[in-house]
Amino acid sequence: MALRLASPSASWALGSARYKSTLLDPLSGELAPLADIEASKLVIERSTSLKARPAAKDIKFGHNFDFADGPFAMEPSSTVLHYAQTLFEGMKAYRENDKRVTLFRPDMNMKRMNNSAQRLALPTFNGDEVLECIKELIRLDKDWVPAEAGYSLYVRPTLIGTQAAIGVGPPTDAMLFVIACPVGPYYPQGFKPIALYGTTEYIRAAPGGTGAFKLGANYAPGITAQREAAKLGYEQNLWLHGPEHYLTEVGTMNMFIVFKTPDGGMELVTPPLDGMILPGVTRDSVLKLARSGAVPNLPSNITVSERPVTMAEVKTASKEGRLVELFGAGTAAVISPVDRIGYMGEDVHFPTGEDGMGPVSRPIWKELVGRQTGAIKSDWSVIVTE
Template sequence: MDIKFVKRDVLKEKPDQKNLGFGKYMTDYMFEIDWIRGEGWVNPRIVPYGPIEMDPAAVVLHYAQETFEGLKAYRTKDGTIQLFRPEMNARRMQRSNERLCMPSLDEETFVEAIKALVNVEKDWVPSEEGTSLYIRPVVFANESALGVHMANEFKFVIMCCPVGAYYPEGINPIKILVEDELVRAVKGGTGFTKCGGNYAASILGQVKAEKMGCTQVLWLDGVERKYVEEVGTMNIMFKIDGEIYTAPIDGTVLPGVTRDSMLQILKEWGYKIHEEHVAIDDIMKAGHEGRLEEVFGTGTAAVISPVGELVYKDDSVTINDFKIGELTQKLYDELTGIQWGKLEDRFGWTQTI
């Protein structure tokens, strides 16, 4: 790919690495490429980060033809920069785009574009403990047309922002509301994709959870309102009687890269893993019987979020005395160890830039 580079006159000042937050500071540049029906992907370029012009009748603003991805670049102790399994994001975006009738970059081009942008922005990859450069690829239909249809023009953009540790004070258990009214996804829908519509639909559940003193929502299946699926924007795992339970990837749950990585590590460590539909009633029962040893969410942003309490209707269970579990901590240390290059990458997950 021949990427055009448009230099900006003045670079931004880099923010304090101790107060990065999430998504507060966009870097100097972004990658852009356009798709036009009949021509394919055209005009790859790295240009100064800034506003794009959009027609008010652009398809994305009315019919939400849009998908995105999220991954990070990590600075290792020796100063090199590495990506974590970017090919997984490329493939997931392809699956998202198929469902949404949108064009995809091939895997190689997707990864090449990310590497090219991170290479330009390498001074933006922070070095403080727990920090990283968050990378956000997004593709949306920018054709101007009010009829509902498979759009004929798309724009793919990659933007970056340095981010701090998701939980600056270290990973602490959170309290979660099991949502029994609102639904995130159903088979035959878009639950397995990272399309905008899934996230728009989820905000009300999040607001409701916060009103009830909870940090996140645990979604149940949309058909029987019985089986656990995801928590907020993360996958979720349960350790019961020493074994791991998590929802299978069969249409409604996002196939998380962190989820997949955790499962591989857990398998290596000899854990028995059940990728199956688990009823919330069984989880609560295990909790009351003292067999629900650990619960944690997994995702790129937070890596791992221990769950200290589950609230379901009039019932609630506390997990591991609201303290981070031993396995949860061990998984966090293992995965972040590989990501920041402190531990040997025996799975071949990292790619140096």
């Protein structure tokens, strides 16, 4: 397995050691352990044609890459191209007010990436060592971490099967690489609630499938459903499951809904991690903050639940005036408020505040972004460079 770290500022960081590829144990037929990646063996090859980071006004999510060495070569028979043996992670590096650069809870990304690798029969790795390599990449290109408010450096570690062979099975070769690009605010003009289409024709995941893992194969099938939702005037899909139409995820985000309770309180609900829901880092952060009791201005009479929710329950709550808000949560947008769901020919509407957010999402968003950017000190922020 080759460790290759691709830098956004036109310099390549290439691991000097090439680790033993994925192999099957001849006795058990199981994947043999992969030799640990060692950050101490990383060798830096600096580019001689560095480019300046784009101005903030020119930054577009996922488009501002610059690789001086060009694309890497791959055999047309590589297993990733035929059998979707690819997985990835998404995290952000932030420049704090004191100029130091941090990553937000990157240990969770490494753990989830290893879980995804195991699910695809790709090699697992030492997450701490890979994280140290990623930190070194960011240190090299720290000037590409924007200082403007709301901006960050999006970092995407990726693992692919590269064996040049036709045939379904664990690949004997794999590559782990990392790319990064500066990104701006998801809502540059302020929060704008989105409309969801509760599709009953397509599903995102099924029991026993791969919905709980961050695999490339989970995303391509959603594109057609997304296009059809857009044609109907909705920004994203609300993925439903089963004849009961359980709410699962919002587009590519985890979902949260807030109900009024009979005793005058509130209940913050998100679907449980049942094997179909991606265990999002932002999802986990929202849950921990909501349960902490330490978020300023968060309603004190709130209960936090991880339980199934059906569209029938949502419609009943709407008729009874018990819907407080609905929002998505993920790395890209952090919090994405929702104002309506299109379902079975009618819209279910959700309240939104003047700023587009609600009484639960607003204080959680402020706390979360504060921790990400260093305005609020937290052990969730991992220092990359001072």
